[in-house]
Amino acid sequence: xxxxxxxxxxxxxxxxxxxxxxxxxxxxxxxxxxxxxxxxxxxxxxxxxxxxxxxxxxxxxxxxxxxxxxxxxxxxxxxxxxxxxxxxxxxxxxxxxxxxxxxxxxxxxxxxxxxxxxxxxxxxxxxxxxxxxxxxxxxxxxxxxxxxxxxxxxxxxxxxxxxxxxxxxxxxxxxxxxxxxxxxxxxxxxxxxxxxxxxxxxxxxxxxxxxxxxxxxxxxxxxxxxxxxxxxxxxxxxxxxxxxxxxxxxxxxxxxxxxxxxxxxxxxxxxxxxxxxxxxxxxxxxxxxxxxxxxxxxxxxxxxxxxxxxxxxxxxxxxxxxxxxxxxxxxxxxxxxxxxxxxxx
Amino acid sequence: xxxxxxxxxxxxxxxxxxxxxxxxxxxxxxxxxxxxxxxxxxxxxxxxxxxxxxxxxxxxxxxxxxxxxxxxxxxxxxxxxxxxxxxxxxxxxxxxxxxxxxxxxxxxxxxxxxxxxxxxxxxxxxxxxxxxxxxxxxxxxxxxxxxxxxxxxxxxxxxxxxxxxxxxxxxxxxxxxxxxxxxxxxxxxxxxxxxxxxxxxxxxxxxxxxxxxxxxxxxxxxxxxxxxxxxxxxxxxxxxxxxxxxxxxxxxxxxxxxxxxxxxxxxxxxxxxxxxxxxxxxxxxxxxxxxxxxxxxxxxxxxxxxxxxxxxxxxxxxxxxxxxxxxxxxxxxxxxxxxxxxxxx
DNA sequence: CTGAAAGCGCTTACAG
DNA sequence: CTGAAAGCGCTTACAG
Numbered sequence: 001x002x003x004x005x006x007x008x009x010x011x012x013x014x015x016x017x018x019x020x021x022x023x024x025x026x027x028x029x030x031x032x033x034x035x036x037x038x039x040x041x042x043x044x045x046x047x048x049x050x051x052x053x054x055x056x057x058x059x060x061x062x063x064x065x066x067x068x069x070x071x072x073x074x075x076x077x078x079x080x081x082x083x084x085x086x087x088x089x090x091x092x093x094x095x096x097x098x099x100x101x102x103x104x105x106x107x108x109x110x111x112x113x114x115x116x117x118x119x120x121x122x123x124x125x126x127x128x129x130x131x132x133x134x135x136x137x138x139x140x141x142x143x144x145x146x147x148x149x150x151x152x153x154x155x156x157x158x159x160x161x162x163x164x165x166x167x168x169x170x171x172x173x174x175x176x177x178x179x180x181x182x183x184x185x186x187x188x189x190x191x192x193x194x195x196x197x198x199x200x201x202x203x204x205x206x207x208x209x210x211x212x213x214x215x216x217x218x219x220x221x222x223x224x225x226x227x228x229x230x231x232x233x234x235x236x237x238x239x240x241x242x243x244x245x246x247x248x249x250x251x252x253x254x255x256x257x258x259x260x261x262x263x264x265x266x267x268x269x270x271x272x273x274x275x276x277x278x279x280x281x282x283x284x285x286x287x288x289x290x291x292x293x294x295x296x297x298x299x300x301x302x303x304x305x306x307x308x309x310x311x312x313x314x315x316x317x318x319x320x321x322x323x324x325x326x327x328x329x330x331x332x333x334x335x336x337x338x339x340x341x342x343x344x345x
Numbered sequence: 346x347x348x349x350x351x352x353x354x355x356x357x358x359x360x361x362x363x364x365x366x367x368x369x370x371x372x373x374x375x376x377x378x379x380x381x382x383x384x385x386x387x388x389x390x391x392x393x394x395x396x397x398x399x400x401x402x403x404x405x406x407x408x409x410x411x412x413x414x415x416x417x418x419x420x421x422x423x424x425x426x427x428x429x430x431x432x433x434x435x436x437x438x439x440x441x442x443x444x445x446x447x448x449x450x451x452x453x454x455x456x457x458x459x460x461x462x463x464x465x466x467x468x469x470x471x472x473x474x475x476x477x478x479x480x481x482x483x484x485x486x487x488x489x490x491x492x493x494x495x496x497x498x499x500x501x502x503x504x505x506x507x508x509x510x511x512x513x514x515x516x517x518x519x520x521x522x523x524x525x526x527x528x529x530x531x532x533x534x535x536x537x538x539x540x541x542x543x544x545x546x547x548x549x550x551x552x553x554x555x556x557x558x559x560x561x562x563x564x565x566x567x568x569x570x571x572x573x574x575x576x577x578x579x580x581x582x583x584x585x586x587x588x589x590x591x592x593x594x595x596x597x598x599x600x601x602x603x604x605x606x607x608x609x610x611x612x613x614x615x616x617x618x619x620x621x622x623x624x625x626x627x628x629x630x631x632x633x634x635x636x637x638x639x640x641x642x643x644x645x646x647x648x649x650x651x652x653x654x655x656x657x658x659x660x661x662x663x664x665x666x667x668x669x670x671x672x673x674x675x676x677x678x679x680x681x682x683x684x685x686x687x688x689x690x
Numbered sequence: 691c692t693g694a695a696a697g698c699g700c701t702t703a704c705a706g
Numbered sequence: 707c708t709g710a711a712a713g714c715g716c717t718t719a720c721a722g
Contacts, residue, residue: 008715009715010715018693019692019693019694020716021692021693021694021718022691022692022693024718030718033691034691035692053466054716055471056411057406057411057472057714057715057716058406058714058715058717059716059717060716061403061699061715061716062698062717062718063717066402086431086432087432090451090453094453098452103452105448105449105450106449107443107448108435122448125398126351126402233633265637269639288578289637292578292607292634293638294638294639354700355700363708363709364708364710365699366702366710367707367708367709369700369701375702378708379707380707380708381707384707384708399699400700402698402700403698403699403701404700404701405700406698406699406700406701406715407701407714409714691722692721692722693720695718695719696717696719697716697717697718697719698716699714701712701713701714702711702712703711703713704711706708706709706710
């Protein structure tokens with residue numbers, strides 16, 4: 001079962017009795033090269049007979065483009081396993097770039113690792129023409145570095161790196177809407193469990209929205225009502241325990257991630273409390289299963305596919321040398337009011 | 346912000362005052378080339394100064410290897426969005442191949458599309474050295490074709506293509522265990538909703554396990570108790586409606602996918618019935634959220650990360666020219682008994 | 691209209 | 707020990 005040697009342009013040239021140049025011109029449909037139709041047809045015919053397919057490595061080397069973009073996912077194995085979004089984001093990026101003849105190399109790097117040598121290598125070796133970096137930390141030094149070197153790069157999920165184009169969901173606004181919803185229901189003592197460490201901008205922005213909403217309602221920010229989640233259900237469970245252990249626990253809680261909410265909700269049930277009767281819960285992300293919880297989870301819906309699509313469009317436009325129209329693209333989020341939130345009793 | 350031109354071996358050779366050959370020998374640490382240490386150090390020094398990184402396109406062209414493997418996902422956008430496994434499988438493949446210096450190109454192709462021109466192109470253009478194909482249909486003609494042409498290829502999630510190496514979960518055994526569990530609880534009238542169309546081998550194998558378990562218990566197979574799911578919660582809802590509309594509905598149902606089960610469970614609740622009191626439900630896949638349902642879903646646990654890992658190891662060994670030790674690798678599945686199944690009343 | 695030639699950046703026998 | 711040269715498979719000015 002040895003691999004059969006594939007035909008090259010050289011082979012076509014030989015069989016068709018023309019030069020490699022002519023073959024290249026015909027196959028690439030070069031407009032200026034006025035190849036007579038007889039020659040053209042002959043070349044095409046031979047190419048078909050030899051089952052010719054261009055060698056991408058040679059072609060890309062000659063053209064100086066890898067025709068590949070890298071998608072860097074900054075998450076640990078665990079986070080990745082439960083991130084229901086990833087598939088959609090990947091798909092969005094993929095569809096857009098494949099439509100332009102590019103392919104997608106995906107690479108995961110642990111959030112903990114410095115990661116310098118991993119994805120920087122991808123661009124230094126020119127295996128990729130550009131990068132989409134998902135969920136980086138608040139200040140990844142490599143990103144700025146790569147960007148300053150002229151690497152086409154777009155950040156998804158964090159946006160405070162100066163000058164680097166980014167696509168993100170409007171976390172501040174989303175969190176604001178979520179907390180506003182609770183306030184409108186009459187809640188005044190509202191807890192918050194972040195989606196992850198405050199080293200992540202998503203987490204910081206959602207906290208900011210939470211604070212703004214409270215502020216606008218004239219409620220003082222109480223730091224003892226805020227706990228950090230860590231992308232996991234377990235972290236949500238821990239935080240909820242501490243919230244419920246308080247002498248004066250909140251009547252509602254805004255959780256920055258449906259996944260984290262899952263663990264938190266489990267704890268509420270474990271303790272024999274009822275949602276939303278005893279405590280209202282609103283999440284963030286609108287994961288697929290959120291609507292199936294008992295009661296269905298009120299949450300903020302994100303557009304993961306669109307996020308991927310916009311990321312893809314942005315890198316491509318930078319690669320093509322067009323400047324992106326917007327340096328920073330914020331996609332809106334939408335509230336999905338379901339059964340887990342109710343008026344304060 | 347124009348991209349700065351990166352140094353080439355030529356540059357190093359010029360600056361260090363040696364030939365490109367010598368540079369290549371030093372940088373690649375060729376054992377036979379007995380380069381004197383002074384020369385070696387000088388070359389390495391210059392390489393460092395020029396911030397040299399080899400050009401992957403040139404290197405790969407010269408070596409005739411793309412150092413890339415493709416992961417083909419045969420799912421529609423919708424399926425992909427809710428497939429919580431994908432992330433883990435991708436990660437498993439990635440970790441293994443990156444450890445060997447390879448990268449992962451991921452490509453989704455609609456289950457409906459014939460898909461000939463999409464991923465076959467990936468290998469014809471030599472953009473990838475091998476392929477992992479996930480969840481193909483029962484008989485994808487391209488796979489056999491590629492395999493016969495000598496393409497290193499491993500199939501994940503279907504395994505009845507002659508001679509083509511595959512890695513899968515033991516679906517027959519898993520389904521058998523699941524149904525056996527219901528039988529042991531005293532159920533005799535057991536419905537089945539498949540995970541997807543019977544064109545998929547996973548679906549067929551799970552149906553087979555269901556039949557075997559019934560058979561071993563001396564229960565005749567009743568076709569009217571079996572409905573096809575389609576990877577979606579909605580399809581599960583539809584099937585459950587039909588099951589419950591029967592004059593003599595089942596007391597338990599084995600659903601070939603937790604996702605499909607989600608829809609089915611919703612219908613049970615909608616109708617005011619209780620799980621497991623009125624009907625026992627067992628799923629398959631053990632998705633992350635399954636344990637959080639009310640009641641927690643009894644289901645069969647799969648090892649997605651390991652599946653990815655084994656797939657990666659297998660393609661790599663084929664690429665390296667070692668024959669895979671096992672043509673067909675079946676990973677075991679484990680039952681997770683939780684609250685959704687109970688003894689027949 | 692078409693070919694010879696140089697180039698993309700690397701590898702690797704083959705000579706000295 | 708090290709260099710000149712051919713090769714990987716393509717592109718693309720530059721001549722005729």
